[in-house]
Amino acid sequence: MKPAPFTCHVPKTLDEALKVLAKVAPQDGRVLAGGQSLVPIMAFRLAKPAHLVDINEVAGLDRVASDDKTLSIGARVRHAAFHKSVVDNPLGLLLTEVARHIAHYPIRMRGTFCGSLAHADPASEWCLVAATLDATMVAKSTRGERPIAAKDYFEGIMSTALAEDELLAEARLPLLPADAKFGFNEFNRRAGDFAMAASLVSYRLQAGKIIEPRVGVGGAETAPRRIAPAEAALNDQTPGEAAFRAAAEAAAMAIDPLEDHQTTGEYRRDLVRAVVRRALEQSA
Numbered sequence: 001m002k003p004a005p006f007t008c009h010v011p012k013t014l015d016e017a018l019k020v021l022a023k024v025a026p027q028d029g030r031v032l033a034g035g036q037s038l039v040p041i042m043a044f045r046l047a048k049p050a051h052l053v054d055i056n057e058v059a060g061l062d063r064v065a066s067d068d069k070t071l072s073i074g075a076r077v078r079h080a081a082f083h084k085s086v087v088d089n090p091l092g093l094l095l096t097e098v099a100r101h102i103a104h105y106p107i108r109m110r111g112t113f114c115g116s117l118a119h120a121d122p123a124s125e126w127c128l129v130a131a132t133l134d135a136t137m138v139a140k141s142t143r144g145e146r147p148i149a150a151k152d153y154f155e156g157i158m159s160t161a162l163a164e165d166e167l168l169a170e171a172r173l174p175l176l177p178a179d180a181k182f183g184f185n186e187f188n189r190r191a192g193d194f195a196m197a198a199s200l201v202s203y204r205l206q207a208g209k210i211i212e213p214r215v216g217v218g219g220a221e222t223a224p225r226r227i228a229p230a231e232a233a234l235n236d237q238t239p240g241e242a243a244f245r246a247a248a249e250a251a252a253m254a255i256d257p258l259e260d261h262q263t264t265g266e267y268r269r270d271l272v273r274a275v276v277r278r279a280l281e282q283s284a
């Protein structure tokens with residue numbers, strides 16, 4: 001099917017983009033980034049925006065930049081930018097490991113990191129990264145700039161704290177300590193499909209014991225999040241089968257699993273148990 005008629009605006013500067021978005025947002029105006037989620041939804045007429053604000057020519061939004069604490073990822077940065085490490089820090093390797101699980105190559109060439117965060121599919125790998133690492137999302141509008149912490153940003157299935165006239169201009173990820181360990185695992189039935197459950201973990205070791213554990217789970221609940229009981233099960237433990245199984249069990253019991261035509265809640269809980277354990281095994 002073809003999309004319903006719409007007017008396309010192609011601003012060249014951020015100021016121009018924010019002004020147009022402020023004007024058209026009340027008439028169901030939407031940002032168009034990579035189009036890899038929005039265009040199929042429009043083609044099926046599940047969305048019929050009257051206006052699109054195409055940000056693909058907005059100067060400056062294609063930047064990936066880092067200082068000694070943070071990696072900033074602009075709104076036009078594609079998934080494929082992370083096929084190679086973008087920063088000399090374990091975070092660069094983590095992003096490269098995760099990127100290859102997102103959809104298929106052609107989709108990764110167009111889809112954007114920030115577009116994924118704005119779309120907020122519960123199974124999105126980048127949303128899981130943002131939630132697990134406590135990213136900050138930088139929303140901009142004609143009213144100014146608003147940093148939003150990940151814990152306040154993800155509100156539910158395809159629902160975020162972004163207002164309709166706000167553009168997600170960049171996402172900021174904290175760099176990892178140089179000795180950070182991490183692991184990622186997801187389960188899907190076919191390569192390239194959305195994950196039915198995914199986990200990202202990271203921690204450091206001090207005198208052989210786990211410190212600063214982070215255990216994130218995505219795809220299993222309405223939004224990705226850190227799982228505190230799983231982190232508590234890892235803290236101050238020696239990495240190995242016993243600690244990893246305890247953390248995986250804690251994660252499985254802590255979630256409020258999504259159920260759909262493919263899965264029961266119990267099955268998803270079991271997937272979470274598996275992906276958390278595998279992510280931890282990978283980290284070691």
Ligand SMILES: Cc1cc2nc3c(=O)[nH]c(=O)nc-3n(C[C@H](O)[C@H](O)[C@H](O)COP(=O)(O)OP(=O)(O)OC[C@H]3O[C@@H](n4cnc5c(N)ncnc54)[C@H](O)[C@@H]3O)c2cc1C
Pocket residue numbers: 030031032033034035036037038039040075101102103104107110111112113114115116118119121123124125126162166167168169192193194195
């Ligand atoms: C077959 C297929 C398989 C896929 N598999 C996966 C997968 O395994 N994992 C995964 O994570 N994704 C998957 N995707 C989705 C893909 O990653 C998209 O690229 C991503 O979800 C959205 O990014 P985009 O840049 O294409 O956004 P668009 O499609 O352009 O926009 C998506 C939504 O976000 C809004 N938006 C986009 N950018 C901004 C911004 N900067 N500020 C405010 N709002 C904004 C748009 O208005 C729209 O509502 C898949 C897509 C397809 C077609």
